[in-house]
Amino acid sequence: MAHPANTYSLVADIGGTNTRVALCEGRRVLGGTIRRYSNAKFPGLEAVLSQYIADEGGVDTKAICVAVAGPVRDGRAAMTNLDWTIDKPTLARAAKAETTAILNDLQAQGHALGHIDAANLRSVLDGPAGNERAAKLVIGVGTGFNAAPVFDGETARLVPPSEAGHANLPIRTEAEMRLCRYVETAHGFPAIEDVLSGRGLERVYAWLGEEAGDPRPLKAADIMAAQSAGTDPRATEAVKTFVRILGTVAGNLALIQLPFGGVFLVGGVARAMAPYLHEYGFGEAFRDKGRFAGFMGNFAVSVIEDDFAALTGCAAHLVDLESRRG
Known part of the structure; x- marks a missing residue:
């Protein structure tokens, strides 16, 4: 599948067992590009991303953001059950992207709020609607x-x-x-x-x-x-x-x-x-x-109840980064 160069961003949700990868346009994850990879079959994240890029026809992306099931500090992620190096140089090298970001998976879920289809939200307790900037x-x-x-x-x-x-x-x-x-x-x-x-x-x-x-x-x-x-x-x-x-x-x-x-x-x-x-x-x-x-x-x-919310959060975070840079 051919994609226009330097148009889409790449987002990934890295769990202990599987990694899900997709392309996004702005805050919208392109559903037809979501792929799942078994971590056990790859020596590291760079190999997963290289495989994904090949599977998507050698797509040239402009930015990449990954969500990691583990703590992130100073642009480097540590995973409890996976001995992979996950840092910004690795992302830049694998995706050949100008903008890179790493989030904890819960941070990615936070960045997804407000960008999730209402059909994927199950109400548990009602409350007054807060203003759009309410915590x-x-x-x-x-x-x-x-x-x-x-x-x-x-x-x-x-x-x-x-x-x-x-x-x-x-x-x-x-x-x-x-x-x-x-x-x-x-x-x-x-x-x-x-x-x-x-x-x-x-x-x-x-x-x-x-x-x-x-x-x-x-x-x-x-x-x-x-x-x-x-x-x-x-x-x-x-x-x-x-x-x-x-x-x-x-x-x-x-x-x-x-x-x-x-x-x-x-x-x-x-x-x-x-x-x-x-x-x-x-x-x-x-x-x-x-x-x-x-x-x-x-x-x-x-x-x-959206299983791909972390991918949406990564996409939204990249949009925020771009807006801050002007």
């Missing part, structure tokens, strides 16, 4: 947990990096204290991510088994399948526990950041939990802040 909050619940505020200035959007999943779990009840003691054996203290993640759901299920004197492990996907089928009361209780703690943590983060523009849940686990958030008390836990309970009604909450 927003994106919360990622998937393999791990993270959260980041989203600030819109006059000329660009700022989504600062964060590692919110490694903060301590909030504790409201004796049962939650016992859960904290159970999960702290993983890393020496009870972090939010030790419960609010895919592996975290498995730990909640295992803890409930210990509490009942009937310990047995179950994978997260199987827990959600049992919950959906109604075949395992313990799976239902694990999901209920997860949802309530997610509501408490999301409410805490909302009070810290004051996202009058909305709270947005993203990630595979968030999407899997979406059908149960209302039924199992997410809203009650979110607003259970004593004298601030009424104030919590200022924050609408939605789940983003």
